[in-house]
Amino acid sequence: MLNVAIVGLGYWGPNLLRVFDSMDFCVVKYCCDKDDGVRHTYQQLYPRIVFLSEFEVILNDPDVDAVVIATPVPTHYFFAKQALSSNKHVFVEKPLTLEIEHAIELTELAEQKQLTLMVGHLMLYHPAIEWLKKIIIDGELGQICYLYSQRVNLGRLRSKENAMWSLAPHDISVALYLIGKNPNSVSANGYAYLQPDVEDVAFINLTFESKMAAHIHCSWLDPHKIRKMTVVGEKRMAVFDDMNKEEPIKIYDKGFSAVDDDKNRLISMPYVRFGDIWIPHIPAEEPLMRECKHFLDSIINSTNPISDGRNGIDVLTILHQAQDSMLQSQALSISYE
Incomplete structure (x- = not known):
């Protein structure tokens, strides 16, 4: 059973929360968002999940296997690098980053640590x-x-x-x-x-x-x-x-x-x-649903996702x-x- 944390509950994050929470072979342990009102709203809908504003709690929890990032695009690099550096598998919404150099750095970091890095190229x-x-x-x-x-x-x-x-x-x-x-x-x-x-x-x-x-x-x-x-x-x-x-x-x-x-x-x-x-x-x-399952399957089976970091760099x-x-x-x- 994989433990997942979701970062960002703005436009697309709630959809990712809904899907990951519905899956049998993972547990959403944390949701992180800086907005107090947003956290309160989703805490009522998902009472067993811990909602917090401090990303460091997720990074420091060894039980968290994967981090799902659905924050504004300029923050993708920061959150993804922190998560990979903390030995977490990472799913990040498209585009991977704003700068090509940052995308290359994240991809090489994931490869070096043998972690899954997947970009949300949904289609x-x-x-x-x-x-x-x-x-x-x-x-x-x-x-x-x-x-x-x-x-x-x-x-x-x-x-x-x-x-x-x-x-x-x-x-x-x-x-x-x-x-x-x-x-x-x-x-x-x-x-x-x-x-x-x-x-x-x-x-x-x-x-x-x-x-x-x-x-x-x-x-x-x-x-x-x-x-x-x-x-x-x-x-x-x-x-x-x-x-x-x-x-x-x-x-x-x-x-x-x-x-x-x-x-x-x-x-x-x-x-x-x-x-x-x-x-x-x-x-x-x-x-x-297929995309999120593919991410988890890639982690479990140690295989490259279709939309891996290299694919993200090309796009x-x-x-x-x-x-x-x-x-x-x-x-x-x-x-x-």
Whole structure:
């Protein structure tokens, strides 16, 4: 039985508390938050858990196996380093840190101490994304040409991070997972309408080897709530719609087919091929439940999580280059640690 401590009960922390508290093979021993009112509220809901404001109590308790960090992004590095230095496994919400150097330091520290460091790239644990990855590996879509995503809504407005930093980590992590490679260049544009120098909308273009590409559109200034990704392959196309809980995946058996005419090699233009639309059954499992279970399984089995520190570094590297691309108004190459 693993003992877990949760740090931060703001926006996302209560969801992590709910899920970890529901699991059979872990116990939430502590919850830490500096807000007295927040602690009082959740103490009524979870009376057996110790709620406190002093993080040092968690660090000094040898019975605590893992620390789950859901604090504001600028504090991720501080809390994660303290926890790893105290020999605790660490789950930290995305992004891993603000600075690449800090992410590298945390990853190397976890590797040195043989501890699990996992980043909350939630969408990697969505059963539909896992299913989509499998059919890509199996060649059902053919060679991937490109993919594009939309993650837009009206709100939730942030003042300390722009829409790209708030929303794009989800789709960047999924793009890397599905394509199976890191991009070698990025170009990005962002526009601030509501607050000075805080972009409300961003468009990111990632270029991979073999002419593969990904386009990511994220915004909190949009009349629609859309969470959708389209993957275009040479054989078939797939659409993942996270807002459609009943039918999150649709496979379109359509595209272009080459002309096979031995008598007339001058005819080389492909023709449009229309086929069926296939809607597979995807288990209705909560991604957050799967993500938290994966973290605990990684600790128990001493295996690397899918969204480990190295994955967190890659996503963070792309975000930084995309931010620089916005500022410089030009495409930039990406080098990885």
